[in-house]
Amino acid sequence: MEALYEKMDVEKLEIIKKELQERYDCFKKKGLKLDMSRGKPGADQLDLSMGLFDCNTGVKCYTTLDGTDCRNYGIVDGIPEAKKLFADIMEVDASEVIVGGNSSINMMFDTLAYGMTHGMAESYMPWGKLPKVRFLCPSPGYDRHFAICEFFGMEMITIPMKIDGPDMDMVEELAGRDEYIKGIWCVPKYSNPQGITYSDEIVDRLARMKTAARDFKIMWDNAYIVHHLYDEHDNLKNILSTCKEAGNPDRVLMFISTSKITFPGAGVAAMAASENNIKYFKKRLLKQTIGYDKLNQLRHVLFLKDMDNIHAHMEKHAAILRPKFKTVLDILEKELGGKNIAWWSKPRGGYFISLDTMPGCAKKVVEKAAEAGLVVTPAGATFPYGKDPDDRNIRIAPTFPPLHELEKAIELLCICVQLVSVEKVLAARKD
């Protein structure tokens, strides 16, 4: 379908361009200074977890139910009650959980570092000794995943995202024939940045597919596992049990953290996997550390309590976030709706709204916004090597700014989208 501007004559386009330019200049004069580049919770969200500090009273605050003094050394894979809580969140058994430090990305990084120096449990040799290691990267996706692959010199293969998950025909075809493909990155629920939740069929196919590599791993970063925005939740099929049923119990490694449940700087992360995998990862862990911060684990158990309480807590987050997401969507609709120059996601959870411009416009939009004082995630960041092949995708992170700043920011972004689109159409006319 033609974009609105493509139906207009040059004269009309020049008028629209002039109007947009005036609005843009007006913003520029205001001297905005806004950073929307990362998916950070706002301070009001952090205040929801101040109760964590009240857990530090009495003996209960440092002793586990089985009597372990959390202040002292010991327990490398997490205190029992934290294992139980994370098992409940991830819908796995406590024996399938390792509770870690404050960062799930650190656990993912360490996992691939292990792969490079030793391989996985099933590997014939360390990945670092292979001529090539390749990773499948559904995109748009999470830039920090791609950065880890790049750091370890892994070759990234972009997999297009469809409406219900990665293009599985392509995934099956590639993973099925290339033994150097060692895994795939997935943010399976309220995905970063599109807010997509994988369908049951995608989960089934990931669990069942034939892989040329016997040590192929699904890196299942379930960062938004309980991060719903509305009463109606997306449902994600349990991939660990699906993998078990498919006869591939060791294929998936699941990761979550409380970063966006409690404190991003001081939460608790965990991984879950088959007992075989847990046993293998503990081999490294036992050499790497004497144990993670058990006091923080216990503090989180005392504060988060159980699933009912976690859902009630997450509803408080949602109450803060809903108006922000609504504001962004309303302004996008008002400014860009029906023009066929931009398309955006309407997620039911997670931390992002994904905005696609006309091809070849995203970089220019981001630059223009930056000139007027609005920093968004760099265009291209959601693709391997920071290169969006169509230069279309922009990640909007609406959570951190207060509402009145968010309004201004998104209006400015929309002006930039329109201005760059008009300029693109005009340039094509002049060719």
Next chain:
Amino acid sequence: MEALYEKMDVEKLEIIKKELQERYDCFKKKGLKLDMSRGKPGADQLDLSMGLFDCNTGVKCYTTLDGTDCRNYGIVDGIPEAKKLFADIMEVDASEVIVGGNSSINMMFDTLAYGMTHGMAESYMPWGKLPKVRFLCPSPGYDRHFAICEFFGMEMITIPMKIDGPDMDMVEELAGRDEYIKGIWCVPKYSNPQGITYSDEIVDRLARMKTAARDFKIMWDNAYIVHHLYDEHDNLKNILSTCKEAGNPDRVLMFISTSKITFPGAGVAAMAASENNIKYFKKRLLKQTIGYDKLNQLRHVLFLKDMDNIHAHMEKHAAILRPKFKTVLDILEKELGGKNIAWWSKPRGGYFISLDTMPGCAKKVVEKAAEAGLVVTPAGATFPYGKDPDDRNIRIAPTFPPLHELEKAIELLCICVQLVSVEKVLAARKD
């Protein structure tokens, strides 16, 4: 010099053996259950830091001086006030510090992992791509250091410990000619397990020596940097400034933690090195994590305050530990003194007393103690691959048990030493 038992005839020896056996059996009947295997602080020491929990009140508890909200994402290398505090402890500049998570061994592990996948800043290639990587291991030393080398398949070379540090003639000779030797492990102050503090000459020679490898690293685990037992402190020369003066500023990587200052399970670790090195290590860190637990860093700054306060705090630890060390030394002297069958360290700080038996006795002593319910660090653990070439060294960790249990434990250990020694002499006679 001959051992006492070697001067006795068989008859006398059999009588002594019988007496010792009776004492041993008596202990065995008591059904002791004591674990002295690790250098853990006692609960009374942990109580000294309960004030950490009181730091969690008011806005001050989560905001740095420069206004950063420690609850949220950000700052990968430590909050400014924590950098300053650790810089003061380590006698370096704040720009030469990375503040980490709760475990310094984790930072050391990550350092060698970095070496394996990427090498150090000066490396021609990743260590993992070399035909061999070797590490110098002054021994007796810390088993967790050796375990990291073993995990990464590094070949360990045992360097004998002399009275003031490692045998530097051997270190210089080996490091000077073998380019696959990539580093040396050092616990330079109140060393684990001997309590030795490196002399200025040792520090000078380590800093100055020629190394065949341009990427040779001194892993300077200064775990007991402020852990004095008496008013008179051992002094350790600053190796970073010494390395700078010697023209080798990038040679040393220093590590410490508050594990034995505050809570072993929930303290704060840090590394210090030249700005070049810090820059290089931050490259990995920026991919590995979004940041360590800044709340715990801030909590520690608020609690520990400054060097004067840290020294006053450590004096409280020392007051608890001195009677324990005295008890062990008194019993060792009473049971084993003058017999020339065992030799032990009299440290002025740190966490251990190192006990050497007659050659070939340590394993049997440890086994015998275990049979009677006393677990000590496995014999050999203080050497690479867990193999003490002379089977002599036993690490005594007096800190964890309460005094009355410690007394029993050391008496039992001494009985075992004597019994095994008598048996050894008797066996030699019968040959």
